[in-house]
Amino acid sequence: WYQRRVREAVVSTQSTGSSGINAEYGEEPLPPKMKEHFQRLFERLVCLDYIIRNTDRGNDNWLIKYDKTQEDPEKAIFVAAIDNGLAFPFKHPDEWRAYPYYWAWLPNASEPFSDETRDLLLHKLKDLELVQDMIDELCRLFKCDKSFDKDLQHRQVAVMRGQILNLCQALEEKKTPLQLVQMPLLRIESEGKGKGKSPFIQKFQDKYPLFSSC
Numbered sequence: 001w002y003q004r005r006v007r008e009a010v011v012s013t014q015s016t017g018s019s020g021i022n023a024e025y026g027e028e029p030l031p032p033k034m035k036e037h038f039q040r041l042f043e044r045l046v047c048l049d050y051i052i053r054n055t056d057r058g059n060d061n062w063l064i065k066y067d068k069t070q071e072d073p074e075k076a077i078f079v080a081a082i083d084n085g086l087a088f089p090f091k092h093p094d095e096w097r098a099y100p101y102y103w104a105w106l107p108n109a110s111e112p113f114s115d116e117t118r119d120l121l122l123h124k125l126k127d128l129e130l131v132q133d134m135i136d137e138l139c140r141l142f143k144c145d146k147s148f149d150k151d152l153q154h155r156q157v158a159v160m161r162g163q164i165l166n167l168c169q170a171l172e173e174k175k176t177p178l179q180l181v182q183m184p185l186l187r188i189e190s191e192g193k194g195k196g197k198s199p200f201i202q203k204f205q206d207k208y209p210l211f212s213s214c
Helices: 020-025 032-052 115-125 128-142 150-172 177-181
Strands: 062-066 077-081 186-190 200-204
Touching: 032 077, 032 115, 032 150, 032 177, 115 150, 128 150, 150 177, 150 186, 150 200
Parallel strands: none
Antiparallel strands: 062 077, 186 200
């Protein structure tokens, strides 16, 4: 596994078409199939980070492995997300630090989500029962923490539901990852059960970091 800083670890589609790995080792530009596969892996990283609202996906918190001896893209390039300990915040950033997604500044983030990523995720994220099952599993995991707080957990889930709703819209409209992180922030809070009532209510973020970015 090779660890690369943000500006060195991606396929540049705006210059020579080479990757940061290639640039450092003086290799030829990645073949089109390799570049396409890397883009799909990058999109999955984006979706993961956005759903869990990772507040620590800095330059050094994801890895790329490139095996130039392999001709099959799926065996040649791998992406790993590491150090996810600051994911699942109980609120969106609203003070000094914006906690940006650093990958949003990469050329890859300006490409629309692919049909492959859309077909892989959209129907799952729109399945309310599947999403609830995922949340239930996460809650059981959260409860293993000795400092588990039920009210805090509800706020974490509200942020995640809002992120999922935004991601669904971005995939449906074939937005880019950059456009995704520029969408209005919202929370989906449980309103309780009652006749004629929706079980959830949307609340948009009304306060943003002083120095806001992606």
